[in-house]
Structure formats: C-alpha cells, structure tokens
Amino acid sequence: MDASDLRVFAAVARLGGMNRAAAELNTVQSNVTARIRHLEDLLKATLFERHSRGVALTAAGRRLLPYAERVAQLLDEARRAVRDDGRPKGELAIGSLETTAALRLTPVLTAYARAWPEVDVALRTGTTQELIHEVLARRLEGAFVCGPVEHPDLEETMVYREELALLTPPSMRSLDQVFAARDLKIVVLRAGCSYRQRLEEILVRRGVVGLRRLEFGTLEAIFGCVAAGLGVTLLPRALIGPVWGKGRVRVHQLPAKEGRVATLFVRRRDAFVSSALDAFLELARRSPPRAAPA
Amino acid sequence: MDASDLRVFAAVARLGGMNRAAAELNTVQSNVTARIRHLEDLLKATLFERHSRGVALTAAGRRLLPYAERVAQLLDEARRAVRDDGRPKGELAIGSLETTAALRLTPVLTAYARAWPEVDVALRTGTTQELIHEVLARRLEGAFVCGPVEHPDLEETMVYREELALLTPPSMRSLDQVFAARDLKIVVLRAGCSYRQRLEEILVRRGVVGLRRLEFGTLEAIFGCVAAGLGVTLLPRALIGPVWGKGRVRVHQLPAKEGRVATLFVRRRDAFVSSALDAFLELARRSPPRAAPA
DNA sequence: GCCGCCTATCGCTGGATGTGATTGCCGCCT
DNA sequence: AGGCGGCAATCACATCCAGCGATAGGCGGC
Numbered sequence A, B: 001m002d003a004s005d006l007r008v009f010a011a012v013a014r015l016g017g018m019n020r021a022a023a024e025l026n027t028v029q030s031n032v033t034a035r036i037r038h039l040e041d042l043l044k045a046t047l048f049e050r051h052s053r054g055v056a057l058t059a060a061g062r063r064l065l066p067y068a069e070r071v072a073q074l075l076d077e078a079r080r081a082v083r084d085d086g087r088p089k090g091e092l093a094i095g096s097l098e099t100t101a102a103l104r105l106t107p108v109l110t111a112y113a114r115a116w117p118e119v120d121v122a123l124r125t126g127t128t129q130e131l132i133h134e135v136l137a138r139r140l141e142g143a144f145v146c147g148p149v150e151h152p153d154l155e156e157t158m159v160y161r162e163e164l165a166l167l168t169p170p171s172m173r174s175l176d177q178v179f180a181a182r183d184l185k186i187v188v189l190r191a192g193c194s195y196r197q198r199l200e201e202i203l204v205r206r207g208v209v210g211l212r213r214l215e216f217g218t219l220e221a222i223f224g225c226v227a228a229g230l231g232v233t234l235l236p237r238a239l240i241g242p243v244w245g246k247g248r249v250r251v252h253q254l255p256a257k258e259g260r261v262a263t264l265f266v267r268r269r270d271a272f273v274s275s276a277l278d279a280f281l282e283l284a285r286r287s288p289p290r291a292a293p294a
Numbered sequence C: 001g002c003c004g005c006c007t008a009t010c011g012c013t014g015g016a017t018g019t020g021a022t023t024g025c026c027g028c029c030t
Numbered sequence D: 001a002g003g004c005g006g007c008a009a010t011c012a013c014a015t016c017c018a019g020c021g022a023t024a025g026g027c028g029g030c
Helices: A003-015 A018-024 A029-043 A059-083 A098-115 A128-136 A175-180 A194-205 A219-227 A275-285 B003-015 B018-024 B029-043 B059-083 B098-115 B128-136 B175-180 B194-205 B219-227 B275-285
Strands: A048-051 A054-057 A090-096 A119-125 A142-146 A154-168 A185-188 A212-215 A233-236 A250-253 A260-268 B048-051 B054-057 B090-096 B119-125 B142-146 B154-168 B185-188 B212-215 B233-236 B250-253 B260-268
Touching (some): A003 A029, A054 A059, A059 B029, A090 A098, A090 A128, A098 A119, A098 A154, A098 A219, A098 A275, A119 A275, A128 A142, A128 A154, A142 A194, A154 A175, A154 A194, A185 A194, A185 A219, A185 A233, A219 A233, A260 A275, B003 B029, B003 B059, B018 B029, B054 B059, B090 B098, B090 B128, B098 B142, B098 B275, B128 B142, B128 B154, B128 B260, B185 B194, B185 B233, B194 B233, B194 B260
Parallel strands (some): B090 B119
Antiparallel strands (some): A142 A260, A154 A233, A154 A250, B048 B054, B154 B233, B154 B260
16 A cells, blocks of 8 residues: 555545546546555455446545545655755745734735745635634645634644724714614624624623624725724724824724733644744744834 | 655665665665665655765755654554454554553453454553653553643543552551651652652652652552551552452541542544544443442 | 675566556436 | 446556666775
8 A cells, every 4th residue: 555546546535436536647547446456455445335426435445535635645745844955935825814914914924025035925814713724724834813722733822912902983982982872883804703703792791782794805994984984893903003094093992801812823733834934933923013012 | 755665765764774774675775775766856855865884864854754654654554444344353552550450450351352352452551651652652552541641642531530548557557657657668669650759749748758669560569568567658549459458558548639640541642543442442431330439 | 905885876577557448337318 | 128428347458667686886994
C-alpha cells in the first residue's frame, strides 16, 4: 500500500466510479480497476461494492478513506516543509475579521509585502466561524478571529485586545438614549459576525426589544449608515480616528466587561508553520503603536 | 514522492548510511542511492550531505524526517483500521499502574479474555510518566494512569476514583503517631511512582523530616514490608480486603483532599481506536461493584 | 601505498504499471 | 422485448522503472 494507491482509491471513492476516477487521474479505466483490485488484495478486504451505476464504499472502505486523505495532506505538507528553507517565500493564505484587517493588519501587510517580496499573500476575510472552518480544512494557514475559541485541534494565541464601542449618530447623546429608542436599528457586517451577536446581547440585557437589523458588506457602508442616522453599530473603538474621521458618529464607551474583546490568531495544531507565516506573526506582534487603543 | 520513498529515506537517515539502510531494507546499495537521488530531484532539494563515513541529514532532510515517520505510522494505522471490522481481534497493548491493575483490572482482564478470545492482550505496568510516554510513542493504545494529566495530544477519561490510605504496621495506632515517628521509612513501588510523590508531600506538610525510602518492585513485597514493621506506604484503600488479608497492616484514613485521586484512561487523540480497545473500555466501565471502595 | 568503507554510476532484466480492445452486466428508454 | 448507454472486469500487449550486480572513485586509517 502506498501513497499513489491511496490517491487512486480516494479519487474513486470521491467520484463514485472508476471511469470518472480514471478521467480525473488522466489514465484509463482498466488501470484504475487493476490498482483497486491490487489494493484490495493487499489489504485482504473489499473496499467497494460494485453496482451498475458505479461503485460505493464498503464499511472497510469507509474506514480507509480518512487515512487516504490524511496521507495526501501530509505528503503535500512535507513537500512544502522541505522547500521552506527559512526564508519566507511561496504562498501565504491567512484569514482575518474585516475589522481586524482594517484596524491592525493594513500596516502589517504593507510592511510584510515590502520585507518579503517573494511571498504571495492572500488575505481572506470572514466571520469567526467561517474562518475557523477554513483553518480546520487547511485552506488557510491561520486566521485572526474573535475570542474566545476552544477547539482541540487549534492553537490560539492572543494578539490584540480590542475595546468595542457603540457607534451612534451624533444626535444620540447618551447610552440611555440609545436603549430607550423605539425601533432601534442595528447595522452589522453580515449574519454571522461576532460583534453582531455581542451587540444584540448588550441591547437585550438593557431591555431593548423589537430590534431591526441592517446588513452591509463593508465597514465603510456601515459607518456611513450610522453617520446618516439610520442605526447603531458595535465596532472596535480604535477604528474611529485612525481609519475614519471623527465627529461624524458619536462614540459611546461601554463597561469594560462588555466592551473588551480579544483578537486571537488561530492555526491548526498539527499543521506546518511556514517561514512565511512565522515572519508574518513576527511583524504582527510588533504592530505599530499608533494603532493601539487609547 | 511516495510512501516507499519515504521509508527508504527514513532508514538512511536513521542508520546514517546507504549501505546500512540497504541491508536493513533487504535491497542493494545502488538501489538506495538511486531512490534517494530520485527523491532529491523530485523535491529539488539536497536531503543528505555525503561524506566518507556515510551520510548526514541536511536542514531540508531534517525537515522531511518527521513527515516520513508520520506517513509510515499513518499507513500502518490505516491497515489496522481496514482490517478491524468491529469484532475485536488482533493485538491490544495497554498500560496500567500496578495498583490499578491489581485492584480494578484483574476481573476485567479475565472477563475480556473469555469474551474475546481472538484478542492477544498485552498489559504493561509502569509509572504514570512512563506510561504516558509509551502512549505518546504509540507503543501502547492507551493506559490507566494517575490524574491529573494535561497534554494536548492526549484524551483523558476519568474511569475510577480511588481513596488512598496510609498503611502502617499495626503498632502505629494513629496518624499523629506516624507523623511523630523519627527516621520514618516510606516504602514505594519505584522511583517515579505517582503515589510516592503524594506520600512525600503529605508527610512534608506535616513537618516530617529525614525520610528514608525503600523501593520494592511488587505490591506484595511492599505490603509484606509494611506488615513486618519496616515502614509505611500510601496505596488505594480498596486494595486491603479484596486483594490482601485485613489485619496485618493498619489502615489510616486521610482527609478527602489528600486521599482522593482519580484514575484516568489516556490515549492519543489522533490514534485509531481499535474495536479491541473499545470493547475493553466497555467492560472496564462496568467494572464489578465488589471492587468499588467502601 | 594499500586496504576498508563509503557513495556514484552504468547496463541489464523482470515485474509492476499503464494501454486499448473486448466482454458482460444492469437499468433505462423506446 | 429489444436496443442502447454507462459501467466494471479481463486480457494481451507495450512501456517503464525499480532493483540488481559490477565497477569506479573518494576518503581516512593502518
């Protein structure tokens, strides 16, 4: 049993047929058949049930499949590990919350791109949940997400502490005024956004009912929307000032317990840490002081 | 790059030479050389430095080695997973503390051997540290050890709660008398024993100084030694009675905080749980009530 | 300078791997 | 019912590469 056998096996299992697998593997059906039979002989177990529309995994096949996938992943990772001689290069795919990207990573990314021109950086944004899912699926080397996170396969390191503030139109003078409002609208980035949940909790705890929600895909749109008096939102306080002009929205401080949130960098415990990632985290850790919250 | 390439690579790395590797792999040196060169071409990296007495890993080779080992392990595990059709059979290697084996596992093992005659059970005893090391090295599928244990790669499940008692010669009537004794001797199983450390802590906290230690390799020897008046020991209270005759030693109850200890079953999080192990834990969980502490 | 131990290289061979054609099975459509 | 399309199994054949044995060449110790 060797890696290429498992590659053939996995393709057949995934596509549900030897013809289809042969097409994908750029070979012929007879070859695929022969290799599967060979593998079955080797393991002394039937891996597929053959039926007229293709094949289906047997119980034994189902047990083998995760190993086939894991071995393929490992070999892939091994190749990258060997190539990686300590000087960052190649591809670096990381994820981040939209807010963290805007607030913290912009200077880091530009500095990184300048320092390590051989690296092709891909920064993808999403919600904490989405990002964690991508990291677990090994499509991202790691991601900046909203804490707390607990998962046995993930290693978390605290990188930033954010102070969240309630942003309202300038006409709302106090928090009490916000909580007393009827038909309050909250403006959030997207459905699964970590801050949205927190904002709803805060308002519900104050007895606010009948919330309306607006979803906008970009921070700029949210900001504009709040400034125009359409609703309120919850965002890192430090975004105001360095990123957007002051004065167009009113910033309400929250009690420490509700306003403090940690930004964690998560990555798979068992995954290889490329030099490119290592260098990125190194830079991120010394993020410029001007972006630090007051 | 394929699994057999990595096997050759790992052998060369381990043995430090292509000739030696060829001998171990039952092939010829030219073949090993060719395959290593092939692998190096494939990865576009030099894996070994050749010198006159053999070869040595380069930095790239050192990076590859752990993957080679992991892939070999995975393939091995895959074979076992495929073979394992749900009915326990094959080999089952588990570890246990001496005391847990004597107190808890004896009936489980006999019942297990009767229920699943196709399994070859190997029970190895050792200290918590030793057992954990063996489990991590995949030489044991799991082990019963003394809690608490914290390791990211291990999954722990609490299986028993033991009450530890101080065993002394019958002549020692009270705990105070024990603590007041001069030149107190403690009798322990072996150097790394979990209970030994706990016993020393208990005594030190009571101000006992000048401890002498005796190490005996078997529980029976320890028991005999205490009965003969040579020293005191700390063992699960439930051992007295079901396993050894009462009356020959005096059993001193300890405060709950010091006397309670958990027995955990630990296994590698990422390892395959064989049907044989599964069935064993199933049996162990319903361990006979007569062995339960009072 | 020779010997022992090591790796590199070469030509050869056999078996494993891949190919293309054919057969036979099953379900679906006509 | 019969033909058709999609599928896997099988076979004979081609190809290729892993493994073999022999030899060359490098290095250090005796």
